Amino acid sequence: MSRSNNQKLRIGFVGAGDIVRRRHLPGLKKHPEVEIVAVSNSTYESSEKFCQENAPHATPMQNWADLLSLPDIDIVWIGTPPYMHSAITVSALEAGKHVFCQARMSMDLAEADEMLAASKRSPELVTMLCPPPFGLRGDLLVKKLLAENYLGQPHHVRLQCFTGAYLNAETPAHWRQRIEISGLNVLALGIYVEVLQRWLGDITGVFARGKVLHASRQGYEVIVPDLLTVLCTFENGAEGVLEFSGIDTLASGDRLEVYGDAGTMTYDFGSDIINAGRDGDVALHAMEITPELEGGWHVEDDFIAAVKSKGRVRPHPDFEDGVRYMRVVQAVADSRAANEWVEIKR
16 A cells, blocks of 8 residues: 555545535544545535535545545545445455445445455455444443443333434435435434444344335335334344334434333433433433543544554444444345344344
8 A cells, every 4th residue: 555755644535425524524634644635526526616615635536436546545435325335445445445434334235245355355454334423422331331230131122213304295305215325224224223233232133114105206216114113133132123214293302212120221312311220219310421431423533543553453333343234234124025024144
């Protein structure tokens, strides 16, 4: 891998949309050793506009393949929708670049497996997926409660993620509703599966049902569900009900409930408020997220630190983590198609 004389970490953006501008760029600009040198967006004009507004010394490019061929780029930062993730990732790794990839990992499990295999062929290169922002602040506290058996043995998990984003039948299909762009990813399924598996272990089986409320949107026929219900089992023996909707009027915020044989915990993802209680308590009570347990968004810091470590540090979520949640996304799609329970094999 070629490095420039000033020893900066040189990044090429492939797909520099809203998430890259709002979330990733501010974090990267905190690192003086990082330099944005090239941008390939959906059109040359949008690439040029991004450079003018955010990285005036960077070169706008028409094609992402040309960006990957630049010898002095160290990192390819992928901010495209899922349909491009696998091709760009594999090509970037083969070109000797570190890869940061926006979530969701891929269109389906087969593509996720290809990405993981490519990363294993180049173990000296750092690969990382963008984590979901939900639950980061209270992550260590939840892990502490579970590790200390505050709840006892978890046996019942409920997750609700309801919005009204797709209620208006007159609006065009969002790219997340277009299967040719988003693949098998449905609503926030993959996001919350990643969070749940980080806390409760792998999901081992699913039965899923979905519904499309407004199928026809300005001539486009939507087949990605507006509403999804998933029954599931976890490797720790717990059973879960996961509910997702984009068609709920006056929807409440995202919420997790975990019931054990000794206690209960709830997590409000909008406020990061964790309530818990044990058998014998009068009611649930708020759990303080103390400074030493408080987490947050430090995704860019983690990735840059891993690249600078020359492989001694491996950031998470990595491609192994991504394959774990894509197995569930694939199983949900298979279950809906066959209308049957699907076991998830590791």
